[in-house]
Amino acid sequence: MIEFLQHSITGLMTGSLYALVAAGIVLVYKSTHVVSLAHGQLVAFGALFFWFFLGGLGLPFWAGLIPAFVLTALLGLAIERVALRPLIGQPLLAAFLMTFALFIALEGVFVLYLKGETRTLPHFLPQGNLHVAGISVPINQLIGFCVALLLFGLLSLIFKHTKLGLGMRATAEDHRLAQSTGIVVKTIFSYIWILSGIVAAVAGIATANVMDIYYMLPYIGINGLIVAICGGLDSLAGALIVGLLLGVVENVGAAYLDPLVGGGIKDVAGYAVLLLVLLIRPYGLFGLVKIERI
Amino acid sequence: MLSINNIEVIYSNVILVLKGVSLTMGQGDIVALLGANGAGKTTALKAMSGLLRTELGEVTDGSIEFEGTRIDHRDPEEIVRMGVVQVMEGRPMFEQLTVEENIRVGAYSRNDTAGIRADMEEVYGYFPTLARMKDRVSGYLSGGERQMLVMGRGLMARPKLMLLDEPSLGLSPALVKEIFKIIQRINREQDTSILVVEQNAVIALSISDHAYVMENGRIVLDGPSAKLKENEDIKEFYLGLSQVGKRKSYKDVKHYRRRKRWLS
Amino acid sequence: MGKRLGILFTMVVVICLSLTMSTFGAEKEVAYLSLADYTGPIAGLNVPADMGLEDFIKEVNAKGGVDGVKIKFIGIDTRYDVARAVSAYKRYRRTPRLLMVNSISTGIGKAVARLIERDKKAQLVPGDGEFQAHIGRTFLWGPAYQDAFAATLDWIMDDWKKKGKSGTPVVGYLSWDNPYGREHLRGGKEYAEKLGIKFLPPEFFPPGTLKHDVYLTRLAKAGADYIHAGGVDPTPTNVIRDGHALGLTKTIQFTTDYWGPTALGIGVHAEALEGTVITSFYERGEDARNNPFVTDQWKKYRGSMDKFNEVYGMGMSWGMTYVAGLKKALKTTGYDNLKANHMYKAYQELTGLKKHDIQGPCAYSPKSRLGSKVVKIYRVKDGKIVPITGWREVPNAVGLHTF
Amino acid sequence: MSHRQHENRPVIRVRRLSLRFGGLEALSNVSVDVQEGEILAIIGPNGAGKTCFLNCINGFYHPYEGEILYRDKDLTRLKPHKIAALGLARTFQNIELFSGLTALDNLMSARHIHMRHGALLGCLFFGPTRKEEIAHRERVEEVIDLLEMESIRKKTVGSLPYGQRKKVDLARALCMDPALLLLDEPMAGMNVEEKEDMARFILDVYELKKIPIVLIEHDMDVVMDICHRIVVLDFGRKLAEGRAQDIKDDERVIRAYLGEA
C-alpha cells in the first residue's frame, strides 16, 4: 500500500507538469480553436530563457524569473502576430500545420543555441525530501506541484470573473459574433498567446527542474497534448485533473504492468488512456459537448 | 445620421455583390430594407457594421458615413464603439455562456460599470422572459427567446443605430408581432434608429417610416412606407396581393406567370 | 500574391542550387559521409563528436591533405530518422570517392548496412555487436556495447570482492526502450550469467522520460547492488539523479556505458553523480583534459576550455583512422582508381594503429570489426571524472550470444 | 387543384411519441397519422417540437416512448440510413447540403440508395459501373428539368445564393425517388415571389408523384392554401388537428400560435 501511494505521489508530481503544459494548449484552443503543436517549444524556450538569466548571467531568482516570463510571452505574441494572424478565417488545419512548421523552425533555433549541450538549472528551490508516513516527496517538486495548483486557480478566476475572461470565453465560441459585439478579437488572441506564453514559461521552468534542458524537452508538448485532449480541449479543470491522472497512470502502470509485458509501458500508457477516454467521452472528460441543433 | 453613397462591394476580389447602393437615414428613424434572397441586403448591413472584412468582402467604391465620419474601412469593433450594432441573421449567440453573460458581452465595448448595470435592468424590462432565465445556458433557448437575447445583447452596447437582420425569420406569427412591438418601443423610448432587413414585408412596412427595395445588388425603389404600401408592384410581389387587393392563393400559381424584373 | 510567392520560391531554389554547385571542386578529393543526429535525441553525443572530426579534417586539409588528397566532410542531419538516413545515403552514394559512411544510431546503421554491402562500400557504426558477429563491411567505433558492458561486469566482480562481500552481486539494468537499449544484453546477459552474477529483469523506458523512480525502486526492491544506467547523456545523469533523490546512491553503485555523463554535464549534479562509474573506450574527464593532442586542437578551433567536451576527442580518433586508412589505400591503389572497396580493405589492415591514447590501439582486422579492444573505468570524484583503472581488455561477450 | 378525397390508409402512423433531452420534454404523447396522398402541415410556435418530430421519423432521434410505423414497418429504432432506404426523404430547415460538391453531385449523391456498385467496381469505373452512373445521371437530369436548375448544375453549392440552395435541397430529396417527402420549412426566409415558386414546385411534385408530403411551415397563407390537413404542436404536445379552416378558427391555436388578428 505504501508502495502504491509512493508511486501515485511520484506520478502526481510528474502529472502536475503535464497539466501545466496542457494548460497552455487549452488556453490557446479555447479562444482560437487552434491546437498548438508549437507549445512544446514555448515550454522549452521558457526554460531556456530562465536558465539564461539564472545560470548564464547568474541573476537572482526573481530577477531571472520576470524577464523569462516576459521573453516567453513575447515569443508567444510573436507567433500569434506573425504566423497565425494571417491565417484567421482560413481552414483550421492550415493553422494546425502552421504550428507544426513553427515547432520545426523553433526546434532549429533551440538546437542551434544548445550546440549539442545540456543545460542544467542551478538549484533555485530548497533541496531535500519530505518524509511523511514512509512516503518521501522531493521538496522542490512539491513546490512545483503547489505552483501548478495555484496557477490553475488563478486562471479559472481570470476566466470566470474578469471582463477579459468573459471576452476570451465569448471569443472562444464565435469569432465573428464576438467582433460584432465590439470585442477586438485580435487583441484577445494576443492576450491569450501572452498568457499561454507565461504559463508555458512556468511549465518549462518546473519541467527543467526535473529534467535538464536538452533536445527532448520540447517533446513534453506531446504529453501536454494528450492531457489537453483527454480533459476536453476547452476545459482547464480537465487539463489539471487529467494531467495529474496521467502522471499517476503512467507511473503506476510502469510499476505494476511493465514486468508483465516486458517494459516500455510508459510510452503507451498515455495513449491507451487517451483512446479509452475518447471512446467513452468523445469530447474529453470535461470538454463541452457541442449543442447540436438539426 | 447614416448615409451610404453609391457603394460597391466585391467578395474575394471577384464576385460583385453590391453595384452602387445609396441609402440615408435620419436620427430616430425606422427604415426597412426589402428584397429577394441574394439581393444583397445582408451584404449591405455587413458593409455598414464592418463585418464584411472578416468574410473577404471589401467596399471598393463609394463611402459610408455615420454621423459625419467615414466608417467603410474601419474594423467592426470600432464601429460598435461608435454606436452601430448589427444583430446578425440566424440569431447567433454564445451558446456555452449563460443568458446573463451573453448580455454582459454586449456591453464589452463600454467601461461604465454603473451604466451597464442600469442598462441590464432596462433590457430585462424589455424582455422579462430573459430575466427569468438569466442563469440558463443560452444554447438551449428556443427561437423566440434567442431573438430576444440577441436584441438585448445588441441594446447593451447603447447603440445609436441598430441593424436588425431578419428578426422574424422562422418565428411564429404571434412572436413576430411581439418582437416588432418591442422594436417599436425601443425606437420610441431609446431614440435608437433602426434599420431592419425583412422578408415579411407586411409587418416591416407597417412599422417603418421609410423603406428601400433591393434587387440584384441595387436599390430599385424607395419611399415612405405608407406610400410604398400602395405601390402596385410592391403589392403583388412583396405583399402577395393581386390587383383587386385580395390575396392570391398559392394554390392558384400558374406554371407560367408574370415575373417582375426591374430594368436598370 | 501568387507572383510574390513564385519569386520567393525561385529565389530559394536559386540560392540552394548555387550553394550546391559551389561544392564541386577541381582538387583531388575524397569524401566522408556522416549520417548524423544533429537535432535529435543523441545530438548531445553527436554534435561534439562531429565537431572533433570536422576540425581534425580541417587541420589535415590545411596541411595539404593526405598525400595531396583533400578530405571532404559531408554531415547530414538525419534527426535519428531511419528513412531520412536511407534517403540521404542514396543521395550521396554516388559522390565521387565516397570512402566511408558513418551511421549514427543502431537503427540507421542496420538499415544502411544492407545497402553498403550491395554497393561494396564501408560503414562505421557506434557499437552494435551484430556487426562483429556477422563480419561484413561495417566497422564499430570502439568495442561492441556488449563487450564494454561485460568489462563493466568484470569491474563489478572486482569491486564486489574488494569490498569483501560474500555471495554474488545483484545487478540491475535500465535503459532506453529501443534497439540501442537492448543491444547490450545480447551477449552481455550471457556474460553476466557466466560470471554467476544475479541479473535482474531489465527495465526499459522511452527516451525523454521525466522520472525514473518506478524503475529504480523496483530494482532496489529486488535487491540490486549495482545498477547499470544506459542511454545517451543526459539520460543516465537524470536516472542517477533520481536515484540520488531516492537515497539509492548510498547503497547502490551506479554504472554507465560509454555514453554516460561527460565532465561538461556533471556541473550542477555533481553531488548526485558522485561515485558513478563510467566504462569508456575513449578518454574521459581529466584524462582527456590532459591530452595535449586533443586540447590543442580544441583551443585552436573552439577557444576556451570551459566548454570542453571529451566526446570531441572521440571524433578526432575517427579522423585518425580515416587518414591512416586513406594512406594505406592510396599506397595500394593510387588516387585515380580509389574506391570504397579499397578503403574497406585498408581498414582491415589498421590493426594496432595508435590514436594518441584517445582510444586504445585499433583492433580492425579481417576477423575483427572492433575499433579498439580496451576500455578504462572512470569514476566521478569531487565533480571530476578520474580514471580508476588503466586501459584493460574487454571480454568477448558478443561471441556468447547466438545472433 | 381540386380537393381530394383521402383514402383512409395511413402511410405513417405515429403513436404516443415521447422524446426527452436531459430533463426537457421535447415531445410528449404525440400521435399523428399521415394518410396516403395528402399534404400534411405541421405548425406551431418555435420550440414546439416540430423539427424534433421529423427527426424522430427519419431516425436522428429515438423516442423513449411510443412507436412510428411506416406501412406496418417499425421505424422507431432504425438508423437514418435504413429509413432513407425505405424511401423517406427530407429537406432541412437550415439547408444541409454537401457544400464542397457541385449541385449535380449533390443530386447524384441522393441516388446512393439506388446504386449498386461498391468500392471495388468504383475503382475500375468501366463497363457496368459507367453504365449505372449514366443511367442515374439521366434520372437526376429529369429532376433538374423539373425544378429548372440547368444553369446551376455544375456550380459548387457553397457558392449559390440562399434561394437556389433551398431548391437544391428539395431537388436532392426528390432524386431519392421518395415514397414520402418530409419538408422542414422549405419557404423560410423567402419573399412572396420565391414562395410562389416553391409552392408550385411542391404542388408539381405532388401531382406528378402522388406521394404524401409532410410540411413544416410558418407562413400560414401557404399552409392554408396548399395543405389538406394541419397538425398544431405546442410545447411538445398536439394541440389540434384538422382541416385548414377549422384550425384557423380554433381558440387554442389562436392563443398559442397565431395571435389575435
Added chain:
Amino acid sequence: MRPCGVFDKSYALDIAIIRTWQHWAVLISALVFLYLFPLFGSYYLISFINLLCISIIVVLGLQIVSGFCGQISFGQAAFMAVGAYTSSILTIRYGISFWLALPLSGIMAGAVGIIGGAPSLRIKGMYLAMATIAIHFVVIWVILHMEITGSFKGLYPMPPSIGGFEFDTDERMFYIIVSVVIIMTYAARNLMRSKVGRAFVAIRDNDLAGEVMGVNLYYYKLLAFFISCFYAGVAGSLWAHLITVVNAEQFTLLHALEYVGMLIIGGMGSIPGVFFGVLFIRILNELVMFTSPALAKALPWMGSSPAASLGLIAFGLAMAVFLIFEPRGLAHRWEIFKSSYRLYPFAH
C-alpha cells in the same frame, strides 16, 4: 483541362476524365517518357522519384480518408509500418511471393485500419486526429513487443523477383513503384467520382444529411479507413522491399505529421493536390538536406551541426511562409489556373 469551346454531347462524355485527343497525346507521351526515364535519368533522381512515389501512395490514401471523407488521420505512418511488416513477414517467414504479399499487406493494413478507424464512429475533428496519434503509438508499440516482427531487431526482406530477374536496384524497382502509383492514382480518381466517393464527401461535408440520403455512416467511415490504410499498406510493402530493411524506427509520428503536411499543402479533397503536396515537401526536404552540407562547406567557420539547425529552421519557415500565402493548398491555385486556362483568351 479542356480549352474553351469544347462541349459535351453526352453524359458519358461529360463524366470522362480524358476528353480530347490532345489529352490522350499528352498522357501517352508522358507515360512513355516516364517508363524510359531510367535509361537516361540519374541514379539520384530515380531513387528520389521512388521515394516520391511511395509518399504519393501514402498521401493518396490519406487524401481519401481525410481530404474526401473528412476524418483527419495521423496514423498513416503506423499503417504503412503494418504493410511493411506484413509484406516482410509473408515473404521471409512464409515464403510467399512479393506479388501476392503486396496486395495482402494492403489488406492487412486495411484490416488494422478498420480497428484503428473505429474511434471515428464516435469522435470527430481534432479529437479524432489525436486518437489516431494514440493509435500510431499503440501500433508501433505492439510491433516492437511482438516476436514475429523481429521486435527491436527488425526484419530483412528480399527485393522482389520475377522468374529469376531480381528487382534489386532502384532503377529496377522504379518500374514496379511507378506502375503501382499509376494504378493507385487511377483507382483513387475513379473511386472518388463514383458512388463511394460521393458518400465519402457527403460524410465530410454534412454527415447528418448524408445519413438522410441513405449513407451508412459506420460502413463508409470504416471503408474510408480501410481504403486509406490499404494504400498505406501497399506503400509500406514497396518501401520494405525497396530498402530491404524494416525497422519500427522507420515509421515515426514525425512522418505521419509530414504526410498530413503534404496533404494540406497540396490541398484537401483533390487528387492532383496529392502530387503537388508530396513534391513540395519532398523537394523542400531534399533542398535542406542538400543545402546544409553545402552551407557548411561554403561557410567553414560554421560547421555541420549549426548548418543542420539552420536547415531545420529553413524547412519550418518555408512551410510557414507557404501557409501564409496559400493556406488552401496548391490544388486551390491549380483550380484557378485551370479555370483561367479554360476561359483563355477571355478574361472573366
